[in-house]
Amino acid sequence: MNRRLLLLSFLPLLLAKPAAAERRDHERARAALEAGQIRPLSEILAEVERRFRGRVIEAELELNDGLWRYEITILPPNGEVFKVEIDAATSALIRSNRGTPPA
Numbered sequence: 001m002n003r004r005l006l007l008l009s010f011l012p013l014l015l016a017k018p019a020a021a022e023r024r025d026h027e028r029a030r031a032a033l034e035a036g037q038i039r040p041l042s043e044i045l046a047e048v049e050r051r052f053r054g055r056v057i058e059a060e061l062e063l064n065d066g067l068w069r070y071e072i073t074i075l076p077p078n079g080e081v082f083k084v085e086i087d088a089a090t091s092a093l094i095r096s097n098r099g100t101p102p103a
Contacts, residue, residue: 029061038068038088047091048072048084052098057081061088069094 032038038061045056054076062069068088075081082098 028063032063032068032088039091041070044070044086044088044091045072048074048086051093052084053077 029038033040041059041061045059048056052074054074056072057075058073060071062071070086070088071083072086073081073083080098082096084096084098085094086092087094
């Protein structure tokens with residue numbers, strides 16, 4: 001019974017940690033945008049829609065090895081979902097699991 005009470009007392013801390021981490025991620029992304037280190041997501045999405053056929057169904061901003069990247073999931077008309085990684089500063093294509101984007 002004491003173990004259960006002890007575990008329940010830590011539950012609020014465990015639940016609060018992801019929210020705090022998410023808040024820090026948003027703050028870091030906002031600071032990077034304000035510092036000109038990344039381009040706004042709206043601009044990146046407009047370019048992705050021009051370069052790839054399909055609808056964006058998910059977008060995430062990540063910092064990996066000192067490089068900000070947008071990871072974007074696209075649903076094309078054929079229904080075969082694919083992902084692209086875009087350099088958040090330059091909008092250059094880093095990687096795609098689909099191959100070369102259509103012109």
